Amino acid sequence: MLINHNQNMLCLDEFDILELRENADECDYLFVVSPKIETKICTKCGSCNVVNYGRYTKLVRDININEHYTALKIRGHKHLCKDCGSIFVDRFNTLDLCSKMTNRLRCKIHQLSLTKLFKHIAREYKLSVTTIEKIALAYIREKDSQHIMYSPEVLGIDEAHLNGSIRCVLTDINEHLLFEMLPKRDKQTLINYLDSLPDSNNIKVVTMDMYRPYREAVYECLPDAAIVIDRFHVVKLINDVLSDYRKTLCKQLSAAEKKEINSVQKVLNANRKDLTANQNKKLGYIYSKYPELKMAYNLKEEFREIYECTNRRAAVLKYTKWSRKVKQNFSPYISITETVNRWSLEIFNYFDHPYTNGVTEAINGCIKAIARDGKGYSFEILRGKVLYGQAYKTNAIFSYNKFSPTVHYATGPSNRSSLNMIQNLMDSYKQISGADIDRLKLGLF
Template structure:
């Protein structure tokens, strides 16, 4: 063995054994010659490692065929060991770029890609009873958005669909065998998802994720703040902008000084106070976690207050709630949300960013499933 500052060389020779001729299946013991082969192995002590293998070539006495001995850790025509290939696949299950893995293992990026392309995840033909669906920006395979289907109970990505276009989703879900056994379909406020669920998951209860309909109220309050601060002087405008977190944060979590600062902002315009009050009222309804029947009554009262507030931003929010009223109320009956899928989306963004994007959708899909479903 040679141990240098930059690399390690291990000299290896296997034991002589009886081989079978690949041509006539005769037993062969005669060695024709030897060959020295330099093979890459997993790094040791953070250094590149090479195995200097002395390979035997046998000669069959019956038919004259010459062939190399079979080596378990080295496939035919390969210059890297099996465990190095497995090490590459393991490293790619973490949020590492292919370039960094190539640098670590002393391989080229093309070799890393070829090794990882052997990893394949098939699409499911059956779905669990509760599924979540959401899109994320991908820019691979000619599609701007991809869709992720997640099992929120077991926190597992089931599959990645190439596009969120309706005809692609229809072609995908037509292949699912147990569509009638899906009991809950969780999605955001994108109408094609709801239309798809009504058509292909007839027994499923459609649920709008809490994060998405709460966000509508947050956006409405922010829109009111921005509209009001544009009408103020430059000094007050900066004050309103720097204090926006006071409006968005839960009132019960603010300290005394923050509450006083918030009251100062309300003194300049009553509409901001009304919007903040309605936001807190909606969050208190959600915190109470009533059943869907109780939530219907409470949400109807809240919608009336928003419509009668005289604030256009809240009126638009109320109209959105009316449009998806049944799906929003269904969210109070189950403890599952799209929080799991939003977490996966953040991890997908990391995978995409460290690679500076993916052009090949199949490789991008396999990398997501490989990293997120360890």
Template structure:
């Protein structure tokens, strides 16, 4: 009896009496039953009812691991008949939710741990399914407001992450909205459609604070900004413009590979040599590159045009950049069609591309960087869906919050409150700027996601 009292103290579930205990190398099973009979009929609320045992059954539930062993409870549940109202009911449990297969404290443990650790890791540790852990995690996430009142920055960056979902034939794109002034993540959106982006902008705390929006060349982004934030200027990211030039040239480069095989000539490292900027090549690299040009002079023409386009981004003003671009267009031979798509893109996105030179050379690199980090979280979790990934990033990493100091003058030096005084006091709320990039990276490095 004394041993049971000690075990009950260790189990720390006051409602249960321990009837038996079994264990092996991997598991511990407590056989328990309720200490007290119900003192209220839960059907009609009869106090101190006369009860008759109708039936007994065992219910197995999981509990928190102990000593790296799985712990279970086999609960001897009693079904009673209330002789006052003739209704029947099973005794209620304080430690286990109705129809649950785990104790409340295990559920709370999973809810807390899943915020900071991957579901896969918890599944291995607890031997509880990934689906169950996910559902508990999302239940916890739903307790948090789904839209924080985050401060509206002067610079917003929009980009997307593409993830391959199980059972899907193509990758899904989830939009990521970032604060370019403070380098924080503001939110993640389920898709990158125009309506979704407009809806997000409509919920900004102070939409007219936005001066610049950086992005890639995705038409729905542009349409959404011009409709919802008409005062903002769009800046197309430099990297995405240069990428289409590189891709056009690289496709042309590959066309020479077949010709090279026919001539039975050995030339080295063509892709590296052709796509690396000239000032980054070693003398040996320049020799190899020029060997290609000697064999294929037309490849040198395309290469020089690629480099001429890259040099547009050395311009210090939009006017100079436009002049350099015009010179580039004129220099393209009539029989070289590889840059036709580039010219078409610049024509369609000219204003947004040349805004880069007008407004301080802003790029979307800060968003690209955080997207790579978010992809790492998704990969680590082995297929987190949108709801899980968003909650991991937005809800369970500390936000950058500026706490304003309390102004005592309004309280102690005013005989009465005016509307202006009250508005000032309300303005003292903490300012939330979103999740800092460095904190997301830190959480990953420390294995907390």
């Protein structure tokens, strides 16, 4: 009865359990087992003319059982082929011949390695971090060999500063997921990757910031795609110049006056429509003393409002009037007009293709968190974790959409109309929300 209980604990049908040893101090299990069926066919020539040829013992690690670290001690016979003379041991589906762990433990580490820190997995299974890293790397390379490349309709390009290196991050904007991470962000690295994509003519739009090598690479490889500069990067330009202007102004003022202006630093960066009555009152006081700051803020708001235009023509006209006003009244913003003029085609493409790089920025945040927590990861390991892990999915939520449409009626067919109504409501929700809950890659909807 005890052996049967132990057999049920282990759940490995290839073995008979001879003994279960426990280490009470370390909370460890050691199952001493023997093969139920010995390998009686030569693994080299296929002959059945095989005899036993001594014994062997093999120690392997297994998954934890009842929160105990677990290992197997396999005792079996060596075998001699009398036809070809080769000596071999038993083969098992449970583990590879040269492996020091069961396949199910390796599979478990595969799954965990993409989402958990290696040191935590090592602690959970009483293994070395180096062992976990080797297993994870082999798994990532296996995933790479199975990875199916495609060309998304809307491609996002950005960079992530990770542990002293700058990596190029590409995303599928429509699907809200990481597409690829490249080791460098230079023009040639990006060209090589874009050239490798199948059906690259499927890419209609590319979102990016104002980094010239990105633009040059896209125009060379994807001449028919429209480049769209992320609107938030454009607006950030004027916020940065406004901040610089405020600092320059402060240098000419007394300590008390500096304190006054610095007290509205965040308010100056805020949108006018978001200001409270108290903030407007505070700004009014500052404007009465520093009218040039009022001009800077109003021009900043007028620039931001360009993105409220509903079409390209209106946006270009609004910008033209704004730039004329800047040249006449406020020279600190001249640098903004120069930048916009250099990137005018790509900036105003937004009004024909209203996409932003928000998805890419959010994914970058996740990548940076993984890199920070797992400091010291190689590029290959980090890329594998962020590309194949589940880091960008929302927490699991009960989803009615996962059930099979086949329904068994417990109270007869009279309830069919009610169930059909419920199904119709669920289908309507899918159409309204635009995606199933379980398909969300980021919590951005």
